[in-house]
Amino acid sequence: MARHAYDEPSDADGVDSGSEVDDLGALIRGEIDDGKHPRSGRPPRKKRRHILPILAALIAIAIAAGAVYLAKDLFSGIGEVEDYAGAGTDAVTVRVMEGDTVSDIAGTLQEAGVVKSKRAFLDAAEDNTASQALQPGLYALKKEMKASLALEAMLDPTSIQTLKVTLPEGLTVEQTLATLEEATGITTEEFEAAIEEDRANLGLPEWAPEKGRVEGFLQPGTYNFDPEDTPLSILQTLVAQFNAVASQVGLVEGAKAVGQSPYELLTIASLIEREAYWDDERPKIARVIYNRLKKPMPLQIDAATAYSLDKPGNELTQADLDDESNPYNLRVVSGLPPTPIATVGLPSLDGALNPADGSWLYYVVNSDDQHHAFVTTAEEFEEAAQVCQQKGWC
Secondary structure (H helix, E strand, C coil), X not given: CCCCCCCCXXXXXXXXXXXXXXXXXXXXXXXXXXXXXXXXXXXXXXXXXXXXXXXXHHHHHHHXXXXXXXXXXXXXXXXXXXXXXXXCCCEEEEEECCCCCHHHHHHHHHHCCCCCCHHXXXXXXXXXXXXXXXXXEEEEEECCECHXXXXXXXXXXXXXXXXXXXXXXXXXXXXXHHHHHHHHCCCHHHHHHHHHHCXXXXXXXXXXXXXXCCCCCCCCEEEEECCCCCHHXXXXXXXXXXXXXXXXXXXXXXXXXXXXXXXXXXXXXXHHHHHXXXXXXXXXXXHHHHHHHHCCCCCCCHHXXXXXXXXXXXXXXXXXXXXXXXXXXXXXXXCCCCCCCCCCCHHHHHHHHCCCCCCCCEEEECCCCCCEEEECCHHHHHHHHHHHHHHCCC
């Protein structure tokens, strides 16, 4: 059969399959420039053009593989997390601020030289879910610690540097400041200067006197202070706790309900604090105070006189009790003393806000454990007082 010019050749027609390799070589050498097959003079077959893209792809793969090998050789150490190996060397303190994230803490530790890298601490924290409970404060750590050991140390409550102080109910300002001095090393004079110079910044409630003593506003309780706390910040903490307790019991609204101003109610609560030994008697003592104020008649609470003279109640003289010039001498002066006379606990505040029902005007110790008898008439009082003296209770 005759072959037409456009017929496709085949291997049977004498065209060697190896010619494709020759053609490729010719193309690369630039020997074919007329668009025709070097042997037949015919145009090259279009189906052979896929060889060039394949060649280009192979070359690109080779280049990429070489680049990967070179990058691996050059940067083989980049993925390693730097970390110290031991438990640390020199002592150092590190502060965690309120609101710091684990990442913030990691950066602080790296800057302080505690951990070698931020990443090492973050990895340790990721492996320990307790890390989310890290608290603000000043931590005692060591330099060059293994990150996991640094985290363990920070999770130990003893690593936080705190100054623990317990302030009992019924203390005067002077006694409160002396207790703070013993616990913190900050002198009473420094605290007094803060009260005098920074009174506006103490956080006192708006109904507190603008001047004068802060008696009653330094809330008793147990506190953990930071070694770097200032006199002002410590006093602010005590006042803030008072405000929290006052809000809890509804002091302002409750005072109005019993016919007193908030400051008067705080004063009454301070008298209860110094008079009562048992919580269940505080509402009864409150009732005696309200009944006497209503009459009116002197409260005859010697704790107020003792407060004003800065002496124990059992050391008061008859002259002290007869002094009409002393506004705190409730033996002879009617009404409340000018200020509270002590710090006040929650039970005394609650007693002042919720007085018991009764017509009592007197109370007298009537047991070894300091319970009281509550009576209404002067005759009942005299009898109870005589028993108290005979038994040695008062």
